[in-house]
Amino acid sequence: MIEKITVMIVDDHAIVRQGVRGYLALQPDVEVIGDAESGEAAVSLAAELVPDIMLVDLIMPGMDGIEVTRRVKLLSPHTQIIVLTSYHEDEHIFPALRAGALSYVLKDIDPDELVAVIRKAARGESVLHPRVAARVVQEIRGDRRETPNPFLELSERELEVLRLIANGASNATIARKLYISEKTVKGHVSNILSKLHMVDRTQAAVFAWQQGLMRRSS
Numbered sequence: 045m046i047e048k049i050t051v052m053i054v055d056d057h058a059i060v061r062q063g064v065r066g067y068l069a070l071q072p073d074v075e076v077i078g079d080a081e082s083g084e085a086a087v088s089l090a091a092e093l094v095p096d097i098m099l100v101d102l103i104m105p106g107m108d109g110i111e112v113t114r115r116v117k118l119l120s121p122h123t124q125i126i127v128l129t130s131y132h133e134d135e136h137i138f139p140a141l142r143a144g145a146l147s148y149v150l151k152d153i154d155p156d157e158l159v160a161v162i163r164k165a166a167r168g169e170s171v172l173h174p175r176v177a178a179r180v181v182q183e184i185r186g187d188r189r190e191t192p193n194p195f196l197e198l199s200e201r202e203l204e205v206l207r208l209i210a211n212g213a214s215n216a217t218i219a220r221k222l223y224i225s226e227k228t229v230k231g232h233v234s235n236i237l238s239k240l241h242m243v244d245r246t247q248a249a250v251f252a253w254q255q256g257l258m259r260r261s262s
Contacts, residue, residue, distance in 0.1 A: 046073050049166045052093065053079040054086040054112060055101040055128070060151070064099065064128075067155045074162060083107025090116045095123055097165050100145070102129040102136050110139045110243060117144035124165040128158070132175045138183070138241035147171040183241075194255050197239045203257070205232040209245050210252040 051074055053061050061079045068074045078093050080086035084107050090098060098116060102109035113125045126147040127140050140148060146165055149158065150173050161171045172180060195203060201222075208218045215229045222229075233245060242248045252258060 048073055048075040049097060049162060050075050050077045050093070050095045051097045051099065051162060052077060052086070052090060052095040053099045054083070054104075054109070055079075055099075056081050056104040057101075060101070064158070068159070068162075071159055074159065083109065083112040086112050087115045087119065090123060091119045094120050097124050097126060097162050099126050099128045099162075102127060102131055102140060110136075110143050113140060113143040113145050114243070124168070126161060126165055126171075128153075132173060132179075134179060134241060135238040137176050137179055139237075139243045141180070142241075142243055148176045149173050150175075194240075194251075195257060198236060202232050202236050202239075205229065206236050206248060206252050207257065209233070209236075210249040210258055212249075 051068060053064050053076060055061050055064075058081065061081070065076045065079060068076050077095055078089050080089050083104055086098070086100070087107070098112075100109045100112055109127060109129070113127070116123055116125065124147075125145040126149065127145045128149055128151060129136065130151050132150060137148060146168070147161055147170050149161055149171060153161070153173075164171055195206070198206065204222060205218055208221060213221070215226050215233070218224075218229045219226045236242070236248055237244070240248055240251060242251065
């Protein structure tokens with residue numbers, strides 16, 4: 045008897061979940077044991093079912109796929125995450141991989157190729173879409189060059205916001221100190237995380253201290 049690879053599908057579009065489930069049902073070595081239309085439901089269900097593989101969309105209402113990935117890997121390290129998305133921009137790729145995703149493929153993937161990615165993930169083998177792989181290689185090469193200022197892409201205002209974040213300031217506190225609205229602060233924080241390829245403000249704060257930004261401002 046074939047030991048089947050258990051799979052969960054996480055996507056807020058029913059047609060995607062049904063389509064993927066239908067095709068995977070044709071595979072003798074794959075069993076879809078659950079699906080979820082939201083990140084919150086996905087985390088809860090993953091903790092209960094502990095699937096071998098989770099196919100995770102990135103952009104969903106509420107909890108996004110990056111947070112789903114992070115939480116599921118904490119709850120079930122055994123579960124391998126395959127990001128299945130339409131997005132291949134840096135602000136999606138790097139946070140997803142840092143959160144613990146093993147593979148990153150796009151929704152235009154051929155169904156047979158997706159099954160192959162699932163089988164490889166079950167063996168712990170990573171698959172990256174060629175465009176994603178190219179960006180990862182570029183990033184690694186860039187990390188090996190001299191980078192005297194890792195904050196070069198940030199504006200002066202974004203640097204101010206990052207320094208305050210690193211000092212533990214909340215959005216409300218930053219808004220008061222800089223005489224701007226909390227909505228504007230949130231926009232700056234989002235830009236900072238995107239430009240630095242960070243998952244959350246805590247990671248950005250740690251990075252700021254590690255890279256000497258706080259010493260430069262003192």
